[in-house]
Amino acid sequence: MSLADQPAERAAxxxxxxxxxxxxxxxxxxxxHNLRVPMRDGVELAVDLLRPELPGPLPVVLLRTPYDKVLTxxxxxxxxxxxxxxxxxxxxxxxxxxxxxxxxxxDEAVDGYDTVEWIAAQDWCDGNVGMTGGSYVGQTQWYxxxxxxxxxxxxxxxxxxPSSMWRNxxxxxxxxxxxxxxxxxxxxxxxWQVPDFATPLFAEQQDYYDALPLSSLPARAGMSCAWWDExxxxxxxxxxxxxxxxxxxxLMDVAVLNITGWWDMNFPGGPDNFQxxxxxxxxxxxxxxxxxxxxxxxxxxxLSGLDFGEHAVIELDxxxxxxxxxxxxxxxxxxxxxxxxxxxxxxxxxWWAEDSWPPPGTGQVPFYFHSRxxxxxxxxxxxxxxxxxxxxxxxxxxxxxxxxxxxxWNLREGPVDDRLATIGDDCxxxxxxxxxxxxxxxxxxxxRLYASSSARDTDWHARLVDVHPDGxxxxxxxxxxxxxxxxxxxxxxLLQPGTPVPFEFTMDACGVRFLPGHRIxxxxxxxxxxxxxxxxxxGAENFFTDATIVVAHQEVHHQRGMASCVVLPVIRxxxxxxxx
Numbered sequence: 336m337s338l339a340d341q342p343a344e345r346a347a348x349x350x351x352x353x354x355x356x357x358x359x360x361x362x363x364x365x366x367x368h369n370l371r372v373p374m375r376d377g378v379e380l381a382v383d384l385l386r387p388e389l390p391g392p393l394p395v396v397l398l399r400t401p402y403d404k405v406l407t408x409x410x411x412x413x414x415x416x417x418x419x420x421x422x423x424x425x426x427x428x429x430x431x432x433x434x435x436x437x438x439x440x441x442d443e444a445v446d447g448y449d450t451v452e453w454i455a456a457q458d459w460c461d462g463n464v465g466m467t468g469g470s471y472v473g474q475t476q477w478y479x480x481x482x483x484x485x486x487x488x489x490x491x492x493x494x495x496x497p498s499s500m501w502r503n504x505x506x507x508x509x510x511x512x513x514x515x516x517x518x519x520x521x522x523x524x525x526x527w528q529v530p531d532f533a534t535p536l537f538a539e540q541q542d543y544y545d546a547l548p549l550s551s552l553p554a555r556a557g558m559s560c561a562w563w564d565e566x567x568x569x570x571x572x573x574x575x576x577x578x579x580x581x582x583x584x585x586l587m588d589v590a591v592l593n594i595t596g597w598w599d600m601n602f603p604g605g606p607d608n609f610q611x612x613x614x615x616x617x618x619x620x621x622x623x624x625x626x627x628x629x630x631x632x633x634x635x636x637x638l639s640g641l642d643f644g645e646h647a648v649i650e651l652d653x654x655x656x657x658x659x660x661x662x663x664x665x666x667x668x669x670x671x672x673x674x675x676x677x678x679x680x681x682x683x684x685x686w687w688a689e690d691s692w693p694p695p696g697t698g699q700v701p702f703y704f705h706s707r708x709x710x711x712x713x714x715x716x717x718x719x720x721x722x723x724x725x726x727x728x729x730x731x732x733x734x735x736x737x738x739x740x741x742x743x744w745n746l747r748e749g750p751v752d753d754r755l756a757t758i759g760d761d762c763x764x765x766x767x768x769x770x771x772x773x774x775x776x777x778x779x780x781x782x783r784l785y786a787s788s789s790a791r792d793t794d795w796h797a798r799l800v801d802v803h804p805d806g807x808x809x810x811x812x813x814x815x816x817x818x819x820x821x822x823x824x825x826x827x828x829l830l831q832p833g834t835p836v837p838f839e840f841t842m843d844a845c846g847v848r849f850l851p852g853h854r855i856x857x858x859x860x861x862x863x864x865x866x867x868x869x870x871x872x873x874g875a876e877n878f879f880t881d882a883t884i885v886v887a888h889q890e891v892h893h894q895r896g897m898a899s900c901v902v903l904p905v906i907r908x909x910x911x912x913x914x915x
Contacts, residue, residue, distance in 0.1 A: 349686035363388040381432035385422040392461040394663035399475040440579035447479025455486035469493030481581035489662035509817030510867040547882040572824035584611035590620035596628025598749035638749035644684040682848030693778030701900040704893040717765040739862035750809035778904025780842040785897035790887035791874030802854040814842030
């Protein structure tokens with residue numbers, strides 16, 4: 336169905352447009368099992384092929400997975416094969432039928448290059464190779480692209496993490512993503528150690544999360560994990576971590592369709608990589624889709640009791656097919672002339688089609704913290720407004736690592752009601768008055784915090800929430816920073832106890848219309864357990880291997896010269912147009 340054939344309201348909504356796709360060419364496909372693909376170091380990886388009964392050679396779409404290539408096959412790829420693509424499913428090094436030892440992140444770049452180029456050299460491939468898949472399988476695409484294999488023409492990463500191992504996983508703002516332990520336990524060495532890996536993942540508290548020091552967690556969980564042990568020896572961003580990242584977007588000549596959701600656990604990989612690729616030779620061939628979705632994208636219109644409307648689930652598979660048609664088959668379907676950015680704005684419950692990310696016309700508006708010295712808990716007197724503070728008292732709270740604030744993270748829940756995390760005095764809440772008019776906030780969010788601690792090191796966590804008229808407080812986005820990394824992740828600097836210093840850190844990004852009657856809230860605490868590891872506040876050189884607990888007395892300042900705030904990306908005009 337062409338764009339002109341769509342209902343007018345869908346075409347005008349900013350949703351990724353539909354258009355002509357390659358036709359279904361056959362209903363017959365067959366599987367070829369366990370081709371052996373040699374890597375440059377002699378290790379052989381296993382690849383299965385899903386091949387249509389069509390004369391070749393044909394373009395190939397590759398998935399490189401640590402999650403078992405057999406389980407990766409689905410109807411989506413069957414339909415793609417029927418349209419004239421060979422689908423290649425590869426087990427990552429050290430997983431299932433592939434040889435070698437699995438080291439998350441560190442071998443995927445070179446192995447990805449070698450696999451792409453081996454496929455391109457086969458007589459069944461026409462020399463055009465693409466990649467797709469989600470989560471870690473999305474990340475393997477970026478690793479391969481970073482090595483610039485000449486036959487890799489297009490990638491479509493779903494919910495991929497960003498380019499740095501210290502930007503989201505396994506570390507964000509210097510804080511370790513604690514559910515990585517559950518991932519490690521389930522993954523095992525070569526095959527699964529749990530009967531159902533995905534369904535319970537990150538859905539409940541695990542006893543072993545409480546292990547101190549963090550390096551002892553595998554033993555408490557009853558497992559051994561060499562790569563976890565190795566990570567625990569590197570408490571600052573050094574060459575060890577750099578080998579698992581990539582920052583050469585400006586050299587990558589590959590078309591990319593980035594797909595993610597506002598509550599994806601790997602956010603902000605999509606917008607981060609999209610923005611970085613604007614300096615690449617393929618800048619004109621970059622796409623970004625951000626939907627109202629958790630880690631499992633495009634499956635449902637309701638999350639945490641919120642209904643995002645009939646357009647929350649889109650024809651995403653068709654759009655991916657159009658993308659590969661253009662960049663692997665050379666079909667002139669017009670996709671490169673369409674808007675490159677499609678973001679779903681929650682609250683407005685509509686898609687916006689934009690020329691760039693962040694959207695044009697975004698203004699950076701500080702919303703300042705205020706209180707009478709008692710912003711503790713959601714019952715306190717903390718306030719949030721665009722007015723800078725005058726002379727105001729400091730807010731104080733006690734952070735005890737032995738009794739941290741516990742916030743359960745569930746991959747499928749998205750905009751969770753965050754009130755349970757804010758009922759204690761160890762969380763500060765700053766909340767606006769009810770809004771009289773809608774406010775569109777779409778883009779990167781930053782926290783600027785002036786704070787001090789009685790400890791030599793501590794953590795700061797900040798969350799942005801949308802407080803509905805019924806009092807429910809739905810998570811929008813979040814950020815964190817380990818205090819010793821306030822100047823850089825490479826060279827930690829401990830605090831001088833009691834001395835206020837500025838901390839500035841990302842809270843990632845959001846796309847939300849705060850509606851009339853709603854309130855905007857910022858929550859500040861020193862732990863988000865069990866999403867992230869606890870800072871024991873000891874100031875030990877290697878916090879991963881230290882179990883010394885120090886209670887910290889925290890102060891957050893909001894006064895002239897020390898105006899703590901959250902900087903929101905405000906866009907004017909959209910809400911007015913919609914109201915008109």
